[in-house]
Amino acid sequence: MIPQETDVVVVGAGNAALCAALSAAETGARVLVLERAPEPEAGGNSRFTAGAIKCVYDGVDDLRRLMPDLSESEIAMTDFGEHPESRFYDDMGRQTQYRADPDLTEVLVTQSRDTMLWMRDKGVRFLPMYGRQAFKHEGRFRFWGGLTVEAHGGGPGLVAALVKAVTAVGVPILYDTRATDLLAGDDGVRGVRVRHKGRTHEIRARSVVLASGGFEANAEWRTKYLGPDWELAKVRGTRFNTGDGHRMAMDIGAMPTGNWSGCHATGWDRNAPEFGDLVVGDNFQKHSYPFGIMLNANGERFVDEGADVFSYTYAKYGREVLRQPGQFAWQIFDAKSQKFLRDEYRFRGMTRVRADTLEDLVGKLADVDAVRALETIHAFNAAVEEDRAFDPNIKDGRRTRGLAIDKTNWAQPLDEGPFEAYAVTCGITFTFGGIRITPSAEVVDTDGAVIDGLFAAGEIVGGLFYFNYPSxxxxxxxxxxxxVAGRQAGQRVLPTEHRQAG
Ligand SMILES: Cc1cc2nc3c(=O)[nH]c(=O)nc-3n(C[C@H](O)[C@H](O)[C@H](O)COP(=O)(O)OP(=O)(O)OC[C@H]3O[C@@H](n4cnc5c(N)ncnc54)[C@H](O)[C@@H]3O)c2cc1C
Structure with missing residues (x-):
């Protein structure tokens, strides 16, 4: 049954939406979650993630509070370092070329630690992300890349924990229910129109929170906004994020903002399906290229694979792969670098070739100029400066010199067989362009005025990410x-004297 009326409608059932629903429910408001996907495919891109979350912590005591299961032996064998606010600000600034909206960035950074503790209190368990963000070197793990924590069970675990929490507080989630329009007039937003099993319904509400993701699964919009060839990218996550929320909001005058021609896109198995596969999750990604080299169809390198730890380059290198002839590349590793390959390289069914010699390997790289590929590898090997020690945990400065594109860290000659190569294309993760909000998550119109009753959170928000993104x-x-959006949306239902600021 589709109810005709409630206090707060939340559009979407990913991480942003479920957090909004929990927060709105805390105010005492009646809350309803609408999910376009059927239940087996619900949870948006959030469910496809590894559950890695970048948050502020000032040392191991903060991590203990967040992860009460952290054992003394884990603490003894690990250098967790710290991730203070200053580092989070610095990452947001550097990665976005200092275009990230400063007010939204301040909310993101300063509320990250407290929000994680709030999620923990709601039943989300967190763990240190050993497998992907720390290497054991000289007997100790050391975290790098400003990313230390993951949700237990990855994205599926995170979404399951949030759904459990939402259900426990009595908030219904209506699956197979697609919001199509906002009901709005001179007094702002007063509900949504939805499609459910071929029928149209109207649900009146005091507030609506749009948390319907980006438009990455909409091939037409990708081409329109990101540019030529983006229709050829594979979608890493859900097929349901087609920009409905953007369209509904703009239809009533919301201001588009941020990097509409930009997106998060990574290397992704060349033969992956058109959309994400929940069984494979994020294992089609291939993020260990800093320990090898990448060749295009012409047998040439096209980026500095070692420019930084993958966390700071992977989200922009998908675009570089899309720019190559045929929109693909091969990542190549020799025997000594294979021990640094992330777990996704061991997932069955990946597009991989193996050979004992480089001569044999280049002959197996489908659609690649093998003669030129071999020349490129030999030239790369000859250009490696051997004067610095290789260290996977830091930017070791071990580099090539004199190539058209040098590799500036972790450069080692590819000279120990057996060799492995993995074919990747561009996988789009999410789009950066979105809707303008205030620091209180209120949607703003094209005149700069707040649209009464409309809030937004998650991928649909514009202005945070430009060009690149810290993982x-x-x-x-x-x-x-x-x-924030859930709290604000819920408080509108309360008498004025009971509302809290911001
Ligand atoms: C493979 C992969 C791995 C990733 N790994 C990480 C990671 O480890 N860490 C990290 O921080 N980020 C990661 N990301 C990015 C991350 O998924 C997103 O930034 C985040 O999940 C976005 O959350 P969201 O709630 O805004 O959107 P989503 O989780 O995508 O939720 C959007 C929801 O809206 C619903 N919806 C859409 N249109 C409508 C409509 N008209 N009516 C009703 N519902 C609608 C969708 O069905 C979905 O439930 C990854 C993404 C992918 C694809």
Missing amino acids: GTGLMSGAVFGR
Whole structure:
């Protein structure tokens, strides 16, 4: 049954939406969650993630509070370092070329730690992300890349924990229910129109929170906004994020903002399906290229694979792969670098070739100029400066010199067989362009005025990410702004004297 009326409608059932629903429910408001996907495919991109979350912590005591299961032996064998606010600000600034909206960034950074503790209190368990963000070197793990924490069970675990929490407080989730329009007039937003099993319904509400993701699954919009060839990218996550929320909001005058021609896109198995596969999750990604080299169809390198730890380059290198002839590349590793390959390289069914010699390997690289590929590898090997020690945990400065594109860290000659190569294409994760909100998650119109009753959180929000992205920030931003949006949306229902600021 579709109810005709409630206090707060939340559009979407990913991380941002579920955090918004929990937060709105805390105010005492009646809350309803609408999910376009059927239940087996619900949870948006959030469910496809590894659950990695970038948050502020000032040392191991903060991590103990967040992860009460952290054992003394884990603490003894690990250098967790710290991730203070200053580092989070610095990452957001550097990665976005200092275009990230400063007010939204401040909310994201300063509320990240508290929001994580709030999620923990709601039943989300967190763990240190050993497998992907720390290497054991000389007997100790050391975390790098500003990303230390993951949700237990990854994205599926995170969504399951949030759904459990939402259900426990009596908030219904209506699956197979697609919001199509906002009901709005001179007094702002007063509900939504939805499609459910071929029928149209109207649900009146005091507030609506849009948390319907980006438009990455809409091939037409990708081409329209990101540019030529983007229709050829594979979608890493859900097929349901087609920009409905953007369209509904703009239809009533919301202001588009941020990097509409930009997106998060990574290397992704060349033969992956058109949309994400929940069984495979994020294992089609291939993020260990800093320990090898990448060749295009012409047998040439096209980026500095070692420019930084993957967390700071992977989200922009998908675009570089899309720019190559045929929109693909091969990642190549020799025997000594294979021990640094992330777990996704061991997932069955990946597009991989193996050979004992480089001569044999280049002959197996489908659609590649093998002669030129071999020349490129030999030239790369000859250009490696051997004067610095290789260290996977830091930017070791071990580099090539004199190539058209040098590799500036972790450069080692590819000279120990057996060799392995993995074919990747561009996988789009989410789009950066979105709707303008205030730091209180209120949607703003094209004149700069707040649209009464309309809030937004998660990928649909514009203005945070430009050009690139520090890994783990998508979930953190969804949680922080989801929590803010839910609180604001719920408080509108309360008498004025009971509302809290911001
Ligand atoms: C493979 C992969 C791995 C990733 N790994 C990480 C990671 O480890 N850490 C990290 O921080 N980020 C990661 N990301 C990015 C992260 O998924 C997103 O930034 C984050 O999940 C966005 O959350 P959201 O709630 O805004 O959107 P989503 O989780 O995508 O939720 C959007 C929801 O809206 C619903 N919806 C859409 N249209 C409608 C409509 N008209 N009516 C009703 N419902 C609608 C969708 O069905 C979905 O439930 C990854 C993404 C992918 C694809």
